[in-house]
Amino acid sequence: MLSERYVTGYLIEILHSRENYKPFPTIEERNKWSRMPACLKESWIDKGEGKLNYSWPTITATQYMDYSRTGNRVGYDTVSWKRRQDLASLVIAECIENQGRFIDDIVNGIWCICEETFWGIPGNGYMMKRQDPLPDVSDQIIELFSAETAALLAWTYYLLKTKLDEISIMVCERIHLEVKKRILDPYLNRTDFWWMGFNQERMLNNWNPWCNSNCLSAFLLLEDDPQRREAAVVKTMQSLDNYIQRLHLDGGCEEGPKYWVYAAGTLFDCLELLYGVSGGKIDVYQEPLIQQIGRYIYKAYIDESFYANFADSSAKVHIPAELIYRFGRRIEDARLSGLGAMVQKKKREGATDLEFSSMFRLLPALFNYTEIEHYTGESPYIRDAWFDGIQVMAAREQEGSSKGLYLAAKGGHNDESHNHNDIGQFIVYCDGSPMIIDPGVGTYTSKSFFKERYTIWTMQSAYHNLPIVNGVQQLEGKQYKATDVHYHKEDKLGSLSMNIAAAYPHSAEIKSWIRSISLHRDSYPCIEIKDSFQLKRVTDDIALILMTPHPPQIEVTGSIVLQDQDHNKVIIRYNGEMFVVSSDKKSLEDEVMREVWGDQLYRIKLKTITAMDQADCIIKISKF
Structure with missing residues (x-):
């Protein structure tokens, strides 16, 4: 898309030189800065004033090693990110006010960051050739946050160079030196960073454009050599093409x-x-x-x-x-x-x-x-959406409004980027309020992206709105997938059907499990989940899971009521002769999840009463 079209002998002629590249006004160009709304000026100057005479937070070797010792990546990451956010706040405050009040603190922030051994985070240290609890200063890898840091320093240089030079010419020279050593040179000289996509040993994901965007910013703002600058633009386009070509249409x-x-x-x-x-x-x-x-x-x-x-x-x-x-x-x-x-x-x-x-x-x-x-x-607020590449559908009761029922569901496979084992998963909202939910993910640790990933409960199908058959959950891997996937949409209906049998290992002993997930937009709107299954043997060990943030009200056989704090309410109807209902509470200790759901989630379990090897079962969810 990019490199074939724009990598030509004339590329260097269409690129603005570093001196002529003026994407935003610098601190000397006061027109736009002075016309900024008063609310923004006050907000960002307040942020800057909170950092006056600032004691920059310390980053220690043992904080870094905490990741390899305990798996915790929050302590180091938080301090590292705070340094950068604080520097950005000071830079914007100075650009708005233009009185020099924040310059010394900015210089201190720049110096602190330039003194860091590694601009990245411990969780990404796996990219270094020598594996050790501490980063290898001789191995300048480019990962998400080292690239973010380079871009931040480059923009600081661009916005404030004249003011920084008045303090000391060494500040901007140091920025240039560190960014060149850590980012610009490795970016041009190496092709082995997996996120670039030149060696296809790993599936590309958000790392590709995220790293490229920050590296490109650093080149455009700091690189003096036109040939190196052009080479960086070419490499960026080629790398982005590697990413774009794997995206679904x-x-x-x-x-x-x-x-x-x-x-x-x-x-x-x-x-x-x-x-x-x-x-x-x-x-x-x-x-x-x-x-x-x-x-x-x-x-x-x-x-x-x-x-x-x-x-x-x-x-x-x-x-x-x-x-x-x-x-x-x-x-x-x-x-x-x-x-x-x-x-x-x-x-x-x-x-x-x-x-x-x-x-x-x-x-x-x-x-x-x-x-x-x-x-x-x-x-x-669109009424219907369908993504045939990732096999995700969404439907709401009415166009242009969040009122009424909302449904989203997915097929796909269990080797997607940031995958959860969740083939056949669906969520339900009522009047914009979550009722049947996907728990999401907690704070990342050393387990999150490696061999222990699926020991984490949020990644497991047992904590998604899916069947558990003969005590067996879905497994990870591209071979565990939805088959016979069909999406259907009309004025009164939005639906997705699939066979989810292949998402489970052989030990589940499933011949076929056709799941149909539908939103009916008729006189009595409802969401219907229909499971038609055939098993290899008779069993009474079948359970259908529903995850919710609200305590389920189980008062009458065949129905469950969910209600939020604003009295939005749905009723779940099921076959009381086929299933017995129970629920358990999942206490949330993770801060990231608590910010979304509160102190706990609830897992509703509909378990079969009698043994069977085939059946049709329907769950209906409607506004109550």
Whole structure:
């Protein structure tokens, strides 16, 4: 898509030189900084003032080693990320105020970060050739957060160079030296970083555009040599092509909506960097795939901050409002831009807060804030969505509103990026409130991405809305998949059916398990889950699982009531002659999950009463 079209002998002629590349105003160019809304100025100056005379948090060797010793990656990661967020806050505060109050603290922050042995995090140290509890300073790997750090320092250099030079020319020279050694040279000289996609030993995911976007920023802002700069642009386009070619044509993100922010979102960052440095000549925004990638996020939107979450995505996603808005404007999609505008108007200046310290997202969020305030666009509440590549469907009761029932369901296979064993999984919301849910994922540890991943309960099918047959769960691997997948949509119906038998190992002794998941939009709307199964032998060890954040009210055989704090309520009806119902509480100790669901989740279990080897069973969920 990119390299075949734009890697030509004339590429260097269409790229702005470093001196002529002016994506945003620097601190000397006061017009846009001074016209920024007062609420933003106050908010970001307040952030900066909180860091005046700042004692930068210490990062120790033992904090780093805690990952190899205990599996904990929170302690080190949190301090590392805080340093970068604090530096970004100080930089923006100084650019807004322009009085020099924050410069000394900025210099201290730059110096602290440049003194770090490794700009990445312990969980990504596996990329180093020599494995040790501490990072190898001689092995300059590029991973997510080393690239993020390089971009942050490069933007700091770009925005504040003249002010920093007044303090000491060594500050900007140090930035240039460290970024060149740690990022620019390895990026040009090595092709063995798996995320680049030149050696296909690993499946590409969000790492590719995420790392590329930050490396490209560093090159465009810091690299003086035109040939090296051009070579970096070429390599970025070639690497991005490796990623783009594995994406599904439907634009679906198999990593879930949270990772769309770092997959599709950082791909958009890359495309914007290329578009800007070429004066709009590198432009692929009319490509159907790029447009579909953007549209995924509103097709997965439920209500408020809830999105249809599968894989490692949280149910609550804090999207970058301005990026969503700008992506929609680029592809001329008023729903996408409308979603971004809607989020900003709810969060106000809080919409400019970012999880990490990405200046290439923060700066346009500040400068486009007023424009977005006056934009309406179109409603992002679409009635039906289907992604045939990742086999995910979504349906709501009515177009343009979160009122009524909402259903999302998936097929796919159990070797997706950030995979959970969840073939046949579905979720149900009522009036925008979660009722039957996907738990999502907890805080990452050393188990999260390696051989012990599926010992974590959130990854297991037993904690998804799926059958357990003869005590056997689904297994991980591409061979464990949905077959005979069919999606159907009409005015009164949205449905997905599949055979999930192949998602289970032979020990489950399943011949066939046809699961049909439907939203009926008739006079009495309901969601229907129909399981038609045939087993290899008679058994009474069959259970259907339903996960919910609400204590189930089990009062009458054949029905269960779920109710949230706002009195949204659904009733679940099942065959009381076939199943006996029970529930158990899953206490949530993980802070990430508690922020979404509270103190606990509940697992409802419908267990067969009599032995059987085949049956049809139906669960109906309706608003109560």
